[in-house]
Amino acid sequence: MGKAEVGTTKWVANQQRSKGLQRLRWWCEPCSKQCKDANGFKCHVQSETHVRQMQVVGEDPRKYINNFSNDFQRDFVSLLRTSHGEKWISANRFYNEYIRDKEHVHMNSTKWSSLTEFTKQLGREGICHVKEDEKDGLMIAWRDTSVAAVTRRNEIAELEAAEARSGAGEDKMLKKMAKRAQEEAEAKKVIEAKRAAAAASMQKEDTTPPADGATLSESAVPTEDKKADSPVEQNKEEPKVESAPIKLSFGLKAKAIPPNKAGLGQMKSQSIFKRKKDDTLEQKPVKKVKL
Structure with a gap:
């Protein structure tokens, strides 16, 4: 028939x-x-x-097997390029999409005994990207090997490298600024802590009650002055020894004062007006008295 x-x-x-x-x-x-x-x-x-x-x-069975293998690979890659492009997909899932066509070339007529072996060969030859996933097993993605695609990938790689270099410089500068700000904040915290401790100590000294027998004025005096003026320390001080007077001599003899001349300490102070009055009196003519 x-x-x-x-x-x-x-x-x-x-x-x-x-x-x-x-x-x-x-x-x-x-x-x-x-x-x-x-x-x-x-x-x-x-x-x-x-x-x-x-x-x-x-x-010539080898000739027919190679022809079937080439047809299978061509149709498989062509469908992968048109349906999914460069997106990742499970190899087993995509094979189920491929065999939906009733007129497709079956794998049992090719030189590959399993889909895993065929997928790995596509990865070794650089026709497709192949990776292994824990969940979906072997993953496959079409690889565009055209001149335009290669040029575009190179340009994208150069741009990413330039951005990475500029980003590394910016990150370095930002790290330096962050480190400097952190150091300044720590120094400021230390200064504030010292000031707070000093204020607390001063407040504590101000709020301490005066000792028995001490006056209010003594309690207001700082501790250093109290220590200096405390009677205990005054009693503890050793008695001061009076030193002998020091005589200075320049090798000159004191000039003797004449006995008939008053010294500077013996002179009487006279009023200016009185002395002037006496002068005027002396200028008046003296009346001659006739005997």
Whole structure:
């Protein structure tokens, strides 16, 4: 029984019946035929069409395997680029999106035995970015290797490096300013603490009651003055020894005062007015008395 030609009624009926995915084990890649069950797959394998196709593949199987592998990789990467771009996605989840197409190239006809091996090879060749996540397992993202994309990435890297350098300088300056402010604040705290302690000590001294027998004026005197004027210390002081008078002699003899001349200490003070009056009296003419 031959295969229905494309566009015929039988071909349309077969397409409608084969909606959705079928079992992969009943798929024949050389013939691109999907069977519904094990009996249908057995009948297909024994058919003359499948036998002739397998004879052609058997002449150079490596060539067909490489072709299937290249087609699988091309379609896989193309769908990844158009659907997700450079965003990260789980490899297993994306493979489920890829196999939704019924006409896709199946992995059992390629040189890769598992999806993990295929994903790791994409990462080694630099076609995609691959990383391993604890939750989702292998993650995959498309890598844009075009000249424009490489130039754009280089420019972005240069800008980030420049920002990092300028940011490092600003961070260094900010750290210095913060350190200086902290030192000034600590010094200010120390000064305030000293002032508070001094004020507290002065207040304590002012509020202390005077001792017995001490007057109010004595209690108001500072402690240093009290210590200096305290009677206990005065009693403890040793008696002062009077020193002998020191005579100064310059080798000059005292001038003797004449006996008939009064000294400076013996002179009588005379009034200026009285002396003036006497002078005027002396100037008056003396009357001559006739005898």
